[in-house]
Amino acid sequence: MSNSEPHKSSNVTHGPITSPGKLPEEIESVVEDEQSHEGHGGMMQYMAVFVALCFLTTMSFLTYSSYWPWRDEPQVGWAFMMAVSCTKALLVVLFFMHVLWEANWKYVLTIPAAMMAIFLAIMLIPDIGLRNRMVSQERALHMARGSDVLLLEKAASAASSGEVEKHEHE
Amino acid sequence: MNAPAASIGHESHGHHGPVLQYQPGLPLSRGKLIMWLFLSTEIMFFAALLGSYVVLRFGAAVWPKPHHVHLSEPIGAFNTFVLICSSVTVVLALEAARANKRSLAKSWMLLTLILGSLFLGVKAYEYSSKFDHGIYPWAPRGRIYERPDLYYGSAVRARLSDPAILAKIKELDGRPENELSDAELTGRRRLKQVKDMVNNPDQQAFDLAVVADQIMPLPGEGSDSHDHGGGLNDTFAWLQLPAVIPGGNMWASTYFFLTGFHAVHVIVGLIVFSILLLYELGPAAAGMIENAGLYWHFVDLVWIFLFPLLYLF
Numbered sequence: 128m129s130n131s132e133p134h135k136s137s138n139v140t141h142g143p144i145t146s147p148g149k150l151p152e153e154i155e156s157v158v159e160d161e162q163s164h165e166g167h168g169g170m171m172q173y174m175a176v177f178v179a180l181c182f183l184t185t186m187s188f189l190t191y192s193s194y195w196p197w198r199d200e201p202q203v204g205w206a207f208m209m210a211v212s213c214t215k216a217l218l219v220v221l222f223f224m225h226v227l228w229e230a231n232w233k234y235v236l237t238i239p240a241a242m243m244a245i246f247l248a249i250m251l252i253p254d255i256g257l258r259n260r261m262v263s264q265e266r267a268l269h270m271a272r273g274s275d276v277l278l279l280e281k282a283a284s285a286a287s288s289g290e291v292e293k294h295e296h297e
Numbered sequence: 298m299n300a301p302a303a304s305i306g307h308e309s310h311g312h313h314g315p316v317l318q319y320q321p322g323l324p325l326s327r328g329k330l331i332m333w334l335f336l337s338t339e340i341m342f343f344a345a346l347l348g349s350y351v352v353l354r355f356g357a358a359v360w361p362k363p364h365h366v367h368l369s370e371p372i373g374a375f376n377t378f379v380l381i382c383s384s385v386t387v388v389l390a391l392e393a394a395r396a397n398k399r400s401l402a403k404s405w406m407l408l409t410l411i412l413g414s415l416f417l418g419v420k421a422y423e424y425s426s427k428f429d430h431g432i433y434p435w436a437p438r439g440r441i442y443e444r445p446d447l448y449y450g451s452a453v454r455a456r457l458s459d460p461a462i463l464a465k466i467k468e469l470d471g472r473p474e475n476e477l478s479d480a481e482l483t484g485r486r487r488l489k490q491v492k493d494m495v496n497n498p499d500q501q502a503f504d505l506a507v508v509a510d511q512i513m514p515l516p517g518e519g520s521d522s523h524d525h526g527g528g529l530n531d532t533f534a535w536l537q538l539p540a541v542i543p544g545g546n547m548w549a550s551t552y553f554f555l556t557g558f559h560a561v562h563v564i565v566g567l568i569v570f571s572i573l574l575l576y577e578l579g580p581a582a583a584g585m586i587e588n589a590g591l592y593w594h595f596v597d598l599v600w601i602f603l604f605p606l607l608y609l610f
Contacts, residue, residue: 170392177385184377187605191370201610208605215601223388223594225587232323233333240337247341248348255349256356271359271443271543276515278445279541282506283514 176222180215187211332588336595343599346558350551350606359544363608364516366548367430369423373608376419377600383412384597387570387590394578394586402578402586409593410570413563420560427549430513431530431540434553440537441545445505452539453508454495465535484532487511491529506541513540555603562596 189195190204197203221227226237262270323330354360363370390405427433431440442449456462469485477485491511494504513528529536542548569589576582 170389173385173388173392177381180381181378184374184381187609188370188374191609205610208609212602212605216598219384219594219598219601223384223597224591230324232325236333236337237340240340241344243341244344244348247345248352251349251352252356256352258356259358269443269446269448271545273359275444275541275543276359278503278506279510279515279543282445282503282510286507286510286514 172222176218180218183211183215183218326584328584328588329591332591336591339595343558346555347599347602347606350555353547353551354610357544357547361542361544361548363610365542366432366545366552367426368608369426370608372419372423373604376416377604379412379416379419380597380600383409383416384594386412387586387593390578391583391586391590394583395580397579399577399579403574406570406574406578406586410567410574413567413570413593417560417563417567420556420563424553427552429534431537432542432545432549434549439546439549440539441549442509442539442541443543443546445502445509445541447505449509449539449541450495450500450505453491453512456536456538457492457495462536465533469533480527480532484529488529488533488536509541512538513542515542552607555607559596559599559603562599566593566596 187208190208195204226233259270325333386405386409390402390409393399393402393405428438431438433439442452457466466488469481469488474482491508494500494508497504511529513530528540530538530540566589569592573582573585573589576585578586
């Protein structure tokens, strides 16, 4: 339906349209929707969401603190943090962006975009994620490896123990 | 399909001919529709950035730990808190504008602007602390080497034979001991050791690791990078020797790319808010505030994922 059509036909039809379409009702419901914005939300609800967001931020920060019991298994922390982040994102989208109260168009816009997003990331895996499975000799020569970190840590511990000795001498 | 336009077309097909009257295709204003369409492209934009970060990170042989690259988790958490607060204030500005409390709406909006600027300020501070450690996203300024190898050794040697640096070292060596602080005394001794090791023709792989550790140690888990005594680069800021952070270059590229694009979005949001502050924020402006708010919440949303991915992973 192009935009110019309604103008042409408005000359033909006279009076308000009530029976053929459900138009008047539809418009009313839109207006109601606009008004009902004041019904949802409200200070208390926003504050509750805010407190929840702060709490969740503290939770993801917990993985950094010494109270986190799974220090040796970073995967546990990663899964936990992603779960926390998704919950936070959901809270922001549903309440602050008012998506909870929107009509069904929200799915049309968000679901394809989200699918594209996931697909995009998956498409990167073969070429980029697995790029170090086979590397040229030259690249292998220059790229950092786990052994480099170990070497540096060994050097650090050697240096710090050396430092202690020297301090005792002084 | 429950779009009203479609249902009208169907029912009016019969006797009367088409009854056409303008109505929105979706039950929302045009501005909001456009903002949501824009946001759905933004979802894909940031998903591509975050997705490539995750894929690069887990595909890398070595990825630096947050404290290796001088990231401060508390600062990141603070910034998260600031952005969440600004999301709340923009929502409250919208509610106040709808209730026709104009001055209240304006003050919430102003608070949002201040919080956004605070976020940017903290970000700028973080960037500068990266730059201080020679972590730049590109080569001429970046001083990060991937491994303590011969190339690294020759880069250190080249820097140490720079005439300006030589003059500074000479000046440092000439100063009497009682003029120097403890840190500077140790630093001077370490610098001599580093020079000998780098110039030693019988140098071993381990020596270069020691050199790298003396110049900029990789802080251990849990220990504060600043009370570690720091390396030579910390003791003598003018030295600016090349440093080793395994995986640091890729890390710097992704970090600056992700946070940089996010910061650009924050700046755009702040410009929008400053323009909005010029208006009367009554019910008539509620639509504008809502759209600006949608954008701002999206910026917050991106940071919600960026914070754990960059600071805590």
